Amino acid sequence: MEKALLQTPLGNLLIEGDENGLTSLSIISDEIKITHTSQKTLEDAIIQLQEYFEGKRKQFTIRLNPQGTNFQKKVWQKLLEIPFGTTISYQQLSNQLGDSKAIRAVANANSKNPLWIIIPCHRVIGSDGSLTGYAGGLWRKKWLLEHENPSLQQRLF
Structure with missing residues (x-):
């Protein structure tokens, strides 16, 4: 599982996923430090989320893999x-x-x-x-x- 951190107007966004797709987004406190593995898998998610927050994206084309019933x-x-x-x-x-x-x-x-x-x-x-x-x-x-x-x-x- 790869993790990346993105600063957004809503707080620090922890992005998690792997080659099967994005699994979670969560706001974390400033005190939490994460260590990054290669962000290659999450690169598209980071770019698309940045574009969304900049008002340049209305639809996401990221592969998703949420876990649930x-x-x-x-x-x-x-x-x-x-x-x-x-x-x-x-x-x-x-x-x-x-x-x-x-x-x-x-x-x-x-x-x-x-x-x-x-x-x-x-x-x-x-x-x-x-x-x-x-x-x-x-x-x-x-x-x-x-x-x-x-x-x-x-x-x-």
């Missing part, structure tokens, strides 16, 4: 279909997966997403438009949504 992987696959700059509700996501009553299971799978920027779980919001739940913190969810669609998230002050 079959249900979680089904939810994560559906998240990949949410277009850049748009949002859907947890209820809509549950409906798209074929079970309107599975909203809690869908929300739980969403919260377990190990590739939270690339598999865009931040694009799922409450039915009333609220920014409910986000494992990375609501301020990061808000930042990502504003980054992807600044015209919809205008501030008054």
Whole structure:
């Protein structure tokens, strides 16, 4: 497993993966030091994430290999279909997966997403438009949504 560290507006991003694909993204504290193996395998991920944060990339073409249950992987696959700059509700996501009553299971799978920027779980919001739940913190969810669609998230002050 290779690891790389990328400084982002959301914090220091630890990127992990191997030749089978990217397995996880996580924010780490400044105190943690990592030792790098060759970043060759992660080079595309680093470049694409930098482009995303610079506003130059709307879609990722990185090979993904998130670990989870079959249900979680089904939810994560559906998240990949949410277009850049748009949002859907947890209820809509549950409906798209074929079970309107599975909203809690869908929300739980969403919260377990190990590739939270690339598999865009931040694009799922409450039915009333609220920014409910986000494992990375609501301020990061808000930042990502504003980054992807600044015209919809205008501030008054």
